[in-house]
Amino acid sequence: MKKKPVMIDVDTGIDDAMALVIACAAENLDIKGVTTVAGNVEVKDTTRNTLNVLDLLGRGDIPVAAGAAAPLARPLAKASYVHGATGLRGYNFKENVRYALREEPAWDFMRQVLESSGEKVTLCALGPVTNLAVLIEKYPEVKPKIERIVFMGASYHTGNPGPVQTFNVMVDPEAFRQVVHSGVPFYAVPLDTTRKAYLTAQEKEAVKEMAGPAAELVQGVLFSYGAAFVTGDEQLDDGQEVSTTTGNKEREGGKTCLHDPSTVAFLTAPELFTVAGPYYCDVECKGELTSGFTLIDKEDWYCKDEDEKHFYFVDSVNREGLKDLFYRSIRHYQKG
């Protein structure tokens, strides 16, 4: 089977970990490397989590390179209240592995992979795009080697964790602006769509019946994802985490949205999605209340030239198909 070469940039993160479960089970993806960025938690934590998750999935052969510790121009705003102090609330690894970690930073590693690849490589970003912005700024000559960027985030109408801004854009809007204006085709799997890519409370229960390393990981993190009213998160010296929660707010009515998993699903099973565009897209970087809001010019108000329209909007998902892919991916590791 012809495999698509991809690199995945993550801020692991509960849903990033679940996305890696799908990615590593996908027979049509050739994962050339995984890079980490500060986002949900600090980069030292996203890197540790990523190395541990790949090892658990039996894919410790995939090289990992750590990237930016902070956004380009502002302090890091984390989401540990959603993902826990470690970034993977609900699952503790027995040990931390580091053997797959490269010495060079994420952008240098991405450049090496792009330059040495015989074909174009897709960059999939599941966190703030700081690493991609540094790559493109430092090594613009690699742009023709990028097939496209597939990104979780942006929105036309909605937001999380604010009314209009999506987390991965809000954390580093300056980076998003550089990347979305770079000329590289940019495919957003936006919050409007990932909100429709959910598991119901009943569908989550099915995961409890599954076995294997991925099932254990997902069972741990899925049920603690987004536990709201977290009043405190503390990481003990042995890596264990104590969260003080006062209840589960269930903003989504008991549903869990598969934000990052949908984005990887779009790579491996694009037939489950529809895509609109290209559009012109920009981002609010200075708004008093709206920094991180993506302006997607669907109605062509700005009358931009066609060569300024690089932004594609993944506008629908086959939820049943996605759910089946997720279940199938978790079961994949049962075999080993």
Ligand code: BDR
């Ligand atoms: C996005 O924000 C992060 O917290 C998740 O990992 C995901 O990438 C969802 O809004």
Ligand code: CA
């Ligand atoms: Ca993420």
